Amino acid sequence: MTWLALILNLFGAGLLYLAHPNQNWLPRALPGRMRWPAACLWLASLLPWCRAFGFSAGPAAWLTASMLVWATAPYLGWLRLARLTAADSAGPLHR
Numbered sequence: 024m025t026w027l028a029l030i031l032n033l034f035g036a037g038l039l040y041l042a043h044p045n046q047n048w049l050p051r052a053l054p055g056r057m058r059w060p061a062a063c064l065w066l067a068s069l070l071p072w073c074r075a076f077g078f079s080a081g082p083a084a085w086l087t088a089s090m091l092v093w094a095t096a097p098y099l100g101w102l103r104l105a106r107l108t109a110a111d112s113a114g115p116l117h118r
Contacts, residue, residue: 035065
């Protein structure tokens with residue numbers, strides 16, 4: 024049950040991040056209509072968290088996993104962009 028909660032949470036929070044206009048992973052943000060399925064996945068992950076850890080620790084685990092995605096996603100996008108920029112500036116002989 025914990026794995027289901029974690030997978031739903033990561034996918035839902037990740038899609039919410041990718042649907043935001045300020046995301047830096049994709050050239051353009053996902054369309055606005057993708058926010059509703061992302062929010063549904065994210066909210067649906069609350070029930071397995073509550074079943075696994077109870078109604079006091081479940082929401083805390085839910086929010087902690089969400090914060091993990093939302094805090095690391097911009098830095099991972101920045102790292103990806105830095106590597107792509109370094110590979111492009113190195114030239115064809117250094118690839």
